[in-house]
Amino acid sequence: MKIEFRKIPLQDSKFEITSNSVKFLGTFSKISSKLAKIDSKLYGECDVDCCKCGSTFSIPLDLEVKFLLSDGIYSSEQDDEEFVIIEVEDHILDFDEILHSELESLKSDYHVCDNCKLNDTLVEIEY
Numbered sequence: 001m002k003i004e005f006r007k008i009p010l011q012d013s014k015f016e017i018t019s020n021s022v023k024f025l026g027t028f029s030k031i032s033s034k035l036a037k038i039d040s041k042l043y044g045e046c047d048v049d050c051c052k053c054g055s056t057f058s059i060p061l062d063l064e065v066k067f068l069l070s071d072g073i074y075s076s077e078q079d080d081e082e083f084v085i086i087e088v089e090d091h092i093l094d095f096d097e098i099l100h101s102e103l104e105s106l107k108s109d110y111h112v113c114d115n116c117k118l119n120d121t122l123v124e125i126e127y
Contacts, residue, residue: 001095005071021045024099038067050113
């Protein structure tokens with residue numbers, strides 16, 4: 001789902017996107033001419049790779065994420081740690097791209113499968 005930045009409403013509007021077994025839903029609204037916010041929730045299951053053995057396994061998702069979207073380069077002297085900052089290119093807000101980016105960010109984290117948690121050796125498996 002894509003929407004032009006200038007067409008983002010001032011009042012909260014709902015959205016819901018599903019990709020594989022992950023749902024991305026919440027509300028979005030404009031807070032100024034160059035800023036918008038998304039209050040969202042990600043839930044479902046995501047396939048990740050074990051950082052020790054390389055096997056793929058699923059992790060449950062139940063995350064609340066707040067995004068602050070800037071139409072162009074974002075600069076602020078405020079403390080915006082509660083938000084994930086996204087600089088929107090081409091004045092288009094793309095919810096599918098945001099979901100894909102969040103999933104890739106989760107996948108890039110270190111995950112350990114149940115088998116490796118039970119195995120106390122600190123050596124990675126060689127192929």
